Amino acid sequence: MERILKEVLDTNRKYVNYGQVASYIPELKNAHRDDLGICIIDKDNNVYKVGDCETKFTIQSISKTIVLAMALMDNDWIDVFSKVGMEPSGDPFNSIMKLETNDTKKPCNPMINAGAIVTTSLIKGATPQEKEERMLKFFRRLAKNDNIGINYDVYESEKVSGDRNRAMAYLLKNDGFIDGDVEEVLDLYFKQCSLEIDAVDLARIGMNLASYGIDVENGERLISERVSRMVKTFMVTCGMYDASGEFAIKVGIPAKSGVGGGIMASVPNSMGIGVYGPSLDKKGNSVAGVKILEDLSKKLNLNIF
Amino acid sequence: MERILKEVLDTNRKYVNYGQVASYIPELKNAHRDDLGICIIDKDNNVYKVGDCETKFTIQSISKTIVLAMALMDNDWIDVFSKVGMEPSGDPFNSIMKLETNDTKKPCNPMINAGAIVTTSLIKGATPQEKEERMLKFFRRLAKNDNIGINYDVYESEKVSGDRNRAMAYLLKNDGFIDGDVEEVLDLYFKQCSLEIDAVDLARIGMNLASYGIDVENGERLISERVSRMVKTFMVTCGMYDASGEFAIKVGIPAKSGVGGGIMASVPNSMGIGVYGPSLDKKGNSVAGVKILEDLSKKLNLNIF
Amino acid sequence: MERILKEVLDTNRKYVNYGQVASYIPELKNAHRDDLGICIIDKDNNVYKVGDCETKFTIQSISKTIVLAMALMDNDWIDVFSKVGMEPSGDPFNSIMKLETNDTKKPCNPMINAGAIVTTSLIKGATPQEKEERMLKFFRRLAKNDNIGINYDVYESEKVSGDRNRAMAYLLKNDGFIDGDVEEVLDLYFKQCSLEIDAVDLARIGMNLASYGIDVENGERLISERVSRMVKTFMVTCGMYDASGEFAIKVGIPAKSGVGGGIMASVPNSMGIGVYGPSLDKKGNSVAGVKILEDLSKKLNLNIF
Amino acid sequence: MERILKEVLDTNRKYVNYGQVASYIPELKNAHRDDLGICIIDKDNNVYKVGDCETKFTIQSISKTIVLAMALMDNDWIDVFSKVGMEPSGDPFNSIMKLETNDTKKPCNPMINAGAIVTTSLIKGATPQEKEERMLKFFRRLAKNDNIGINYDVYESEKVSGDRNRAMAYLLKNDGFIDGDVEEVLDLYFKQCSLEIDAVDLARIGMNLASYGIDVENGERLISERVSRMVKTFMVTCGMYDASGEFAIKVGIPAKSGVGGGIMASVPNSMGIGVYGPSLDKKGNSVAGVKILEDLSKKLNLNIF
Structure with missing residues (x-):
């Protein structure tokens, strides 16, 4: 898995050049456009990390x-x-x-x-x-x-x-x-x-949604199954700003992005994925992040449709 | 003139029944739906009044x-x-x-x-x-x-x-x-x-706009000719909310209304007219007030087009 | 009058460079961007012409x-x-x-x-x-x-x-x-x-609207007074595309333009003006034509407001 | 399964009273508002039918x-x-x-x-x-x-x-x-x-989309996996008119409805469902059909999120 992540990260690193960091407030402008990190946590609680997974950024949307x-x-x-x-x-x-x-x-x-x-x-x-x-x-x-x-x-x-x-x-x-x-x-x-998180945090929350609200480490229920499904549904229909439809077609995974550069994806009954890449496209989604999730969806067969 | 005003007032009094006083704030609800007054001041500074011309109301728009x-x-x-x-x-x-x-x-x-x-x-x-x-x-x-x-x-x-x-x-x-x-x-x-005025005030301001900014009593310039024309132009194109076009077609006089029940009309080089009638139509214009101005326009040949 | 027209034409000729002839159909592209003509017909049936008043163009809007x-x-x-x-x-x-x-x-x-x-x-x-x-x-x-x-x-x-x-x-x-x-x-x-007209035709129609529908030559009624007023009112509120409000403020005359390059103006009880100038601004109005009417309005005191 | 279908049909029959058959063309008005049928075809090619599954109707959207x-x-x-x-x-x-x-x-x-x-x-x-x-x-x-x-x-x-x-x-x-x-x-x-189909046809097409384009009877590929996923994705994000988001939240199955009264649902890797019920809600979806799919989703655990 870590090999796949590394490969996907390397392949898509070039896309950071196609976007810009958010600039509507000075603090976001300070992000490094080249930063890129992926973290996956699966339902067996394995944690896979590659790239800038310790970098803090604001969670935004x-x-x-x-x-x-x-x-x-x-x-x-x-x-x-x-x-x-x-x-x-x-x-x-x-x-x-x-x-x-x-x-x-x-x-x-x-x-x-x-x-x-x-x-x-x-x-x-x-x-x-x-x-x-x-x-x-x-x-x-x-x-x-x-x-x-x-x-x-x-x-x-x-x-x-x-x-x-x-x-x-x-x-x-x-x-x-x-x-x-x-x-x-x-x-x-x-x-x-303005909450400050990193890619690992996003992967963890994504996993907790993927497991229908149950903490995969200790079996504790954090949110109800119904609510976890509702959240993932909204992630599909409206999670990626006005590119949500395109993301659903091309990637097919519940995901939510923020202008801080993060994307949180949640593959039902499978895994949570946190991606960090603050270089954004015009709609506010991480350019490389979207490409990474598209590749991961294909390679790991994650498309839910 | 006062006879005409009286006649026009009487003929159109029935229209107060077709509207309602503004109700978005309690104070406006207290207006009397039946109140109706007309004041005309002409360029020779004659003042003609009929009906409720001393009733105070807020100027609003x-x-x-x-x-x-x-x-x-x-x-x-x-x-x-x-x-x-x-x-x-x-x-x-x-x-x-x-x-x-x-x-x-x-x-x-x-x-x-x-x-x-x-x-x-x-x-x-x-x-x-x-x-x-x-x-x-x-x-x-x-x-x-x-x-x-x-x-x-x-x-x-x-x-x-x-x-x-x-x-x-x-x-x-x-x-x-x-x-x-x-x-x-x-x-x-x-x-x-929230300025409190009456129909006479409106007629006076209307006259001062009609005289291209010169006080007809003492010849003093209050506003420039150019500004007085601009204001009257906006009154025609946008003075009566989203019924401005219809009012221009049917009445043909620069006018501005307010949800307090007032309408201020200004006939270039001729007269100012103040009307008070707090019973409003759905667009926020005095129901009877609009009808009164339509009649006055015909009877006094005030249409500028 | 002809001197004024000549002067106004000369002063505003430069504006033809700020626009383009209409190009959505090939036939309109053939117009000469530099053409410019003004015709005024007044209520005494005097006809004043300067510039390209014999050039034919389509009436369009x-x-x-x-x-x-x-x-x-x-x-x-x-x-x-x-x-x-x-x-x-x-x-x-x-x-x-x-x-x-x-x-x-x-x-x-x-x-x-x-x-x-x-x-x-x-x-x-x-x-x-x-x-x-x-x-x-x-x-x-x-x-x-x-x-x-x-x-x-x-x-x-x-x-x-x-x-x-x-x-x-x-x-x-x-x-x-x-x-x-x-x-x-x-x-x-x-x-x-697609009717083909010239600036003189527009001035004549404009005069017939200005005279409340009566042919100033022979006194014949062509359209009713009421209809002539309604048409002029629409010319003020919507005659110059989505620049009608600005035109009313700056010029203050009922006018209607077409993408063929013509503008027909009608000054109530005074005159009809036909302008031809096929170089258009982005909203579809003759660039020089609008400027010409603005100058004429000032020089001849034609603003109706 | 057939018992479940019967139960779901009976429970939701009452909802036919909350809608109307389409009426914008006379032919659709002839449908019987009370008709209701469900057909499920699963990936083992089992066919389950209950209610009006032989009634023909037009496929519409x-x-x-x-x-x-x-x-x-x-x-x-x-x-x-x-x-x-x-x-x-x-x-x-x-x-x-x-x-x-x-x-x-x-x-x-x-x-x-x-x-x-x-x-x-x-x-x-x-x-x-x-x-x-x-x-x-x-x-x-x-x-x-x-x-x-x-x-x-x-x-x-x-x-x-x-x-x-x-x-x-x-x-x-x-x-x-x-x-x-x-x-x-x-x-x-x-x-x-205007193609005329029945609930069984819809279930069959739904199954062929659910199986990623492969005919479950004979293993023949009818459409590519990628296309089958894209179609199902559009069904989720836009399949139920402007109630698609609500349907995704409440039912969580790719589905497409038509004003003829049909709904075609496709549960990835599981089953196709055809529902017929021409009594429509204001947005154009079968009233009882939507309720039926909501119940089936819960009872058969079909929500994909």
Whole structure:
């Protein structure tokens, strides 16, 4: 397996030249465009690593999957889906238009920013601090890594430059899809995006989703089977921004990417894959990361369709 | 003239039954649906009044015309129109969609909320207080009425329920169309909407626009001819929400309406007309007010086309 | 007057370099980018000409004004406006989107292609031939020029390359806004666009609209006052494609342009102006033509607002 | 298995009351709203049937999957996907808007009408007759049923009432996404929609897709593994109209529905399922059919995520 990973990494290294690191906030610009790492954890708990698997980066949109799981565990599903839809949108992740043109005006799904702001608002907790702690604890538990924490430089930058998300949040508030204080919800949203993780963390979370929510090390149930399936389904239909359809066709694995350069893939009943490669294509997905997953899907026969 | 006004008022009184007073904030719900008043001031400074011309109401969107004039007087026109367009939008006044789908992303024109938030942000002043005072002074001068002031109950309500405007403002900020603090801009915007006026004030401001900016009483220039023409042009192309085209066809007079129930009309080189009738149609225009202006246009031959 | 025209022509000749002749069909590409002509006919029937006033070109979208007048004369207005709206659209002339997103699905106004296809379908006649003859006769009468005819090369080209208009027409048919055979309607539409006229013809038609429908030579009524006003109103709100608002602000005269290079302007109770200049800006308006009208408006004080 | 099918059928029969048969053409209105049938064919070629499995109905949109397979077999994939995208659209199946607002203007995917018109245009053949015969042969081969043929009443009706599809086709032609004669392409498109099949045919085709293109009876390869996976992927992301996302979440099986009342499901490496139930929900999916598949997914553990 490690040989295959090495080969796949080497073959696709050239693609880092076809993209750029994210630049909307200064902190993301500091990433090294050439970094590339793959980690696979399988259902027998074998861990395979190659390349830059210890490099830390912010989770960004990948957190949307975990926050969705949390919202589904904290709330009645009917309530959750009365505030966020289940349909792919066909629009960029930060599009506002559909919030106006949709019949229901609710965000199309929990993988676009507007939808994730809604699921964030559904995390339970008596105080903002408690919500933050619960969120942090849940991420650490799923990744089995207590060192996961917030990158405060990124968080501050996101907050300062987050007027587009702020606009969405106020519109969602206006239309009744989020309750409570908008800035408080956004604060938790920006924090969640700023969690610092590495490729191994992503592989671990991916494996825990792949095993239908059961920790493959100790058999503990972390999330329900139903929720684990729902999350993987959203990863397929909307996980790779407005390239999700193409990714499903070419790769055929549930996956979620973030502009920090990470992709978390989860092959049902088989393995979790974490990829790190901060050179992004125009849609915000890791250029080399997508190519790597395409190759892995072929070589390891992972396509679920 | 007063006979004609009386007749027109009586004929169209029935239309108050076809609409509803605005209800998005409690204060507007308190208006009396049956109230109806017309005031005409002509270029010889004759003042004709019939019906409820002393009833106070909030100016709402009609203020957009005055704030536009002020923005054009306070700034280089190139700068103003780099931040707000000149085209009718064909969309409702509070639409956000065009801010995303437009090539430029800038608000289509200064008569929709997004555009008026931009013009508000262009009012000069060292402090928020100074901006507010300058604005207030300009309204009072144009209406020749020093008693014009803010209805603080309406202002507070607008502010509390203004999340849709807030969403627009943050999007405008994000896209570089407003500078400075968003909440500060919104505060002035909500104050401007909450100015309390009556039909006579509207007729007076309308006359001052009709006379190309010259006070018909004392010959003083209040605004430049060019600005007075620009304002009247926007009134024709976008003054009556997304019924502006229909109003231009049926009435053919520059006019601007507000959800407080007022309509300010300005017949170039002829007269200003203020109408009050808080029973609104679905697009936000005074039902009876529109009918009254249609009749006046025919009877007094006011159509400019 | 002729001196002013000459001066305005010379001053603005340079602008022909800032545009391009239309190129979507080969026949339009043959126009000379440098051609420029102005004709004014005033209400005393004085005719002033300067530059290329004898050059023939196709009327293109300017015909939409005349066909609208004809539809309004041939039908009950309620019927006409149940099939085409009165609102500016804020979208390009050949946009399809609003036909889907509008509540009513009907074309926004008769100056965009979709709306003009509707008004064309409303021209009365027992056979396609009769409709064509009636249309031709009406154009000739308004221009007082029996030589006006169809440029069959342009017509054939429009027909062959007209799939976008064809798409609109079938959508309009599907949604009940046009009756009868789609290809028949399109045929008349393409013919009307292919009428060959010159700047003098446009000035004459413009004068006949300016005089509220009365032939200034012989006092004959050609169209009703009401219809003449409606046409001029649509010229202001939607006559210059999606630059209509800007043109109204800067020039302030009812005008309609065509991609053949013509602009027909109509100053109420004053004059008709025909301009020819086939070098177009990106929105489809004659670059120099717009500048010429802006100068004429200032020099002759023609702004109606 | 047959007991389970019977039980599932009985439990969900009540849902027929929550929908309506399609009514846009008279022929579809003749379906019996109460009809309901399920057929499963598994990879050991066992055939299980319950309810109305012999009732014939038109395949409608389900044909889009087969025509896509054919287009992919007849053409270079790069060519195919230069003319039709891979992304779910989030819009209704007959939406035109995205053809205008998309950057590329190409149809989002081959499961919406516009996309299927494109794939239809890509079927090879020297003449329209040859294309039709090849298409027919391919459907018959995949369903292993030589009796499949066109319902000419439905075909004629589709053709007569097909102006919306006609509008799309002309727009696609205009934008270069279909070559050749538009009416010819539409003719084949309408024929393909009018193929008459039953639930057993759908189960058989579903099984042949589930087995990655290999006939489970005789081991013959009908379509390539890659194409079979691509088709199933599109079924997940866009197979159930604008309820595809919800169906994926709730059922988790590749499936394609048609307004004739059929749903074809294909569980990779496991089984094909054909359901017939012409009572449709607002989005065009069989009401009871969807519920049946949801129950089967749970009872037989078919969710692929």
